[in-house]
Amino acid sequence: MTSSVNRETIATESQPLSKFDLASYLVERxxxxxxxxxxxxxxIYPEKIYDAxxxxxxxxGKRLRPILCLATCELMGEAIDLxxxxxxxxxxxxxxxxxxxxLPAMDNDDYRRGKLTNHKVYxxxxxxxxxxxxxxxxxxxxxxxTRNVPADRVVQVIxxxxxxxxxxxxxxxxxxxxxxxxxxxVTLDTLNFIHxxxxxxxxxxxxxxxxxxxxxxxxxxxxxxxxAQNIGLAFQIIDDxxxxxxxxxxxxxxxxxxxxxxxxxxxxxxxxxxxxxxxxQLIVAAKAELDPYGDAAHPLRAIADFIIARKH
Amino acid sequence: MTSSVNRETIATESQPLSKFDLASYLVERxxxxxxxxxxxxxxIYPEKIYDAxxxxxxxxGKRLRPILCLATCELMGEAIDLxxxxxxxxxxxxxxxxxxxxLPAMDNDDYRRGKLTNHKVYxxxxxxxxxxxxxxxxxxxxxxxTRNVPADRVVQVIxxxxxxxxxxxxxxxxxxxxxxxxxxxVTLDTLNFIHxxxxxxxxxxxxxxxxxxxxxxxxxxxxxxxxAQNIGLAFQIIDDxxxxxxxxxxxxxxxxxxxxxxxxxxxxxxxxxxxxxxxxQLIVAAKAELDPYGDAAHPLRAIADFIIARKH
Numbered sequence: 040m041t042s043s044v045n046r047e048t049i050a051t052e053s054q055p056l057s058k059f060d061l062a063s064y065l066v067e068r069x070x071x072x073x074x075x076x077x078x079x080x081x082x083i084y085p086e087k088i089y090d091a092x093x094x095x096x097x098x099x100g101k102r103l104r105p106i107l108c109l110a111t112c113e114l115m116g117e118a119i120d121l122x123x124x125x126x127x128x129x130x131x132x133x134x135x136x137x138x139x140x141x142l143p144a145m146d147n148d149d150y151r152r153g154k155l156t157n158h159k160v161y162x163x164x165x166x167x168x169x170x171x172x173x174x175x176x177x178x179x180x181x182x183x184x185t186r187n188v189p190a191d192r193v194v195q196v197i198x199x200x201x202x203x204x205x206x207x208x209x210x211x212x213x214x215x216x217x218x219x220x221x222x223x224x225v226t227l228d229t230l231n232f233i234h235x236x237x238x239x240x241x242x243x244x245x246x247x248x249x250x251x252x253x254x255x256x257x258x259x260x261x262x263x264x265x266x267a268q269n270i271g272l273a274f275q276i277i278d279d280x281x282x283x284x285x286x287x288x289x290x291x292x293x294x295x296x297x298x299x300x301x302x303x304x305x306x307x308x309x310x311x312x313x314x315x316x317x318x319x320q321l322i323v324a325a326k327a328e329l330d331p332y333g334d335a336a337h338p339l340r341a342i343a344d345f346i347i348a349r350k351h
Numbered sequence: 352m353t354s355s356v357n358r359e360t361i362a363t364e365s366q367p368l369s370k371f372d373l374a375s376y377l378v379e380r381x382x383x384x385x386x387x388x389x390x391x392x393x394x395i396y397p398e399k400i401y402d403a404x405x406x407x408x409x410x411x412g413k414r415l416r417p418i419l420c421l422a423t424c425e426l427m428g429e430a431i432d433l434x435x436x437x438x439x440x441x442x443x444x445x446x447x448x449x450x451x452x453x454l455p456a457m458d459n460d461d462y463r464r465g466k467l468t469n470h471k472v473y474x475x476x477x478x479x480x481x482x483x484x485x486x487x488x489x490x491x492x493x494x495x496x497t498r499n500v501p502a503d504r505v506v507q508v509i510x511x512x513x514x515x516x517x518x519x520x521x522x523x524x525x526x527x528x529x530x531x532x533x534x535x536x537v538t539l540d541t542l543n544f545i546h547x548x549x550x551x552x553x554x555x556x557x558x559x560x561x562x563x564x565x566x567x568x569x570x571x572x573x574x575x576x577x578x579a580q581n582i583g584l585a586f587q588i589i590d591d592x593x594x595x596x597x598x599x600x601x602x603x604x605x606x607x608x609x610x611x612x613x614x615x616x617x618x619x620x621x622x623x624x625x626x627x628x629x630x631x632q633l634i635v636a637a638k639a640e641l642d643p644y645g646d647a648a649h650p651l652r653a654i655a656d657f658i659i660a661r662k663h
Contacts (some may be wrong), residue, residue, distance in 0.1 A: 088518045090506055167456060168451075171451060172523075175514075178513040179510050179514050182507070182513060190502035197494045200487075201491025202491050206400045210480045211400060220400070
């Protein structure tokens with residue numbers, strides 16, 4: 040692990056961010072994550088449940104969550120292998136949340152990432168169980184596959200991930216989101232609560248878990264929390280914007296769903312242009328937290344920029 | 352922790368099992384577990400999800416799973432406080448599995464423990480999320496609340512619980528159970544697979560996790576595994592028998608469901624009397640594994656006896 044002081048020294052020798060090639064970086068990391076995910080679940084009896092779990096887990100996507108986890112592990116001076124099981128687990132949990140969100144009893148979506156949703160292929164019962172299976176396996180996977188990390192850090196990561204997924208995180212955000220649907224009086228505070236919990240909490244724990252596994256200090260955790268919270272909210276604002284401006288083909292899922300469902304969104308409060316400006320400000324503030332880390336933080340800076348520049 | 356040798360010495364001074372008062376023991380442990388569960392979840396915003404989680408978690412039941420976990424912790428010579436967070440987590444996971452099993456997309460049950468099922472009170476969406484919330488919280492709870500246990504044992508317990516819940520355990524058993532419904536050609540092997548996974552895996556990890564937290568040896572783990580597998584299967588055989596012989600009032604849930612659903616059950620292979628005999632044999636074999644532990648194993652012996660004597 041590099042200490043904070045050393046990282047500040049590196050910062051003075053920093054290269055311009057323009058020299059960091061994010062596209063190549065993401066391609067390499069995505070390939071590593073895909074390979075690790077592919078190895079993580081074998082299909083054995085009863086095949087149907089493993090097929091269903093793999094169907095959604097291997098359905099592509101940006102793999103942003105594991106990549107964030109690996110990036111902060113590297114930022115703290117450790118090899119990414121150390122964080123790969125946790126990165127995979129975070130993608131399993133994200134996948135679980137999508138499978139359950141898409142169910143008829145929830146958002147009732149037929150398409151996700153350009154493919155039929157899990158329950159459309161396997162039925163509602165198997166989709167519920169595939170989600171449960173992925174959630175349980177995520178914790179098992181961290182606990183059994185993490186190597187060369189003191190056990191107390193593994194316990195800490197599991198505690199934070201559990202919290203990020205449960206009622207104090209993703210599940211709580213989803214509940215308020217469901218309650219708010221079709222309600223014209225949703226406040227900006229409520230909208231912020233929804234997104235800080237529904238997407239923000241998991242993104243934050245992706246950023247923090249890689250750092251914790253690599254032995255981050257309290258100061259590191261504080262800086263990375265702010266970075267993560269800001270990119271998380273910016274990510275959601277841009278998601279809302281894209282729901283209005285992008286086509287179904289670009290999104291790989293039904294476009295304009297928010298408008299149809301009369302959901303409160305950031306553009307419904309601020310309009311599209313102001314929403315984009317707010318997202319940009321959050322990204323600037325996120326990157327400011329990375330200053331002490333110099334060149335080592337180039338991936339995290341570039342990911343922050345990517346979040347507002349993305350088209351889908 | 353008491354070593355195996357010490358426990359064998361105790362066995363020679365053993366009191367007859369008849370002097371152990373299981374009823375008082377269970378009443379005391381149930382009260383301790385109820386109090387710990389009640390403290391485990393506070394109702395905060397968004398209240399609905401915490402209410403829904405508590406509704407099913409606090410709906411009574413025998414609390415057999417946490418009690419087994421506490422009992423093996425004590426058997427290994429440690430105070431039950433050490434295993435209480437894990438015991439509570441195991442009850443949260445059991446509750447999650449009941450909430451999801453009862454959903455219309457699964458078994459479609461309206462009553463459970465004499466009360467309306469979770470989705471009948473809160474809706475299918477909240478019931479799905481309450482289950483997810485309980486499952487995630489279970490792991491968080493073990494990781495944050497376990498005291499005076501080396502972190503590597505906590506990681507080991509989390510790994511085993513994750514496995515017991517996922518596709519290699521409870522979820523896998525549930526899938527085969529769903530596939531087998533209404534199929535007249537279900538074999539005894541398939542029926543055994545279903546129950547070893549759907550109920551057996553979680554019961555086994557209840558027994559093992561208390562022992563692991565208290566520092567059990569490999570020999571202890573082997574003996575307790577056999578004990579747990581046997582009582583788990585006996586438990587299910589008796590469940591099937593009670594579905595035929597008990598009334599709805601005694602069960603607190605719809606009776607005769609298996610017959611209605613044309614489910615394969617042990618009595619459908621063996622008849623009621625032979626099923627009871629098989630269950631008794633499993634209990635005898637389970638208790639034989641406890642011989643080296645002498646008096647200290649009286650609770651586990653009595654629980655084994657209780658499993659075949661129960662009327663609901």
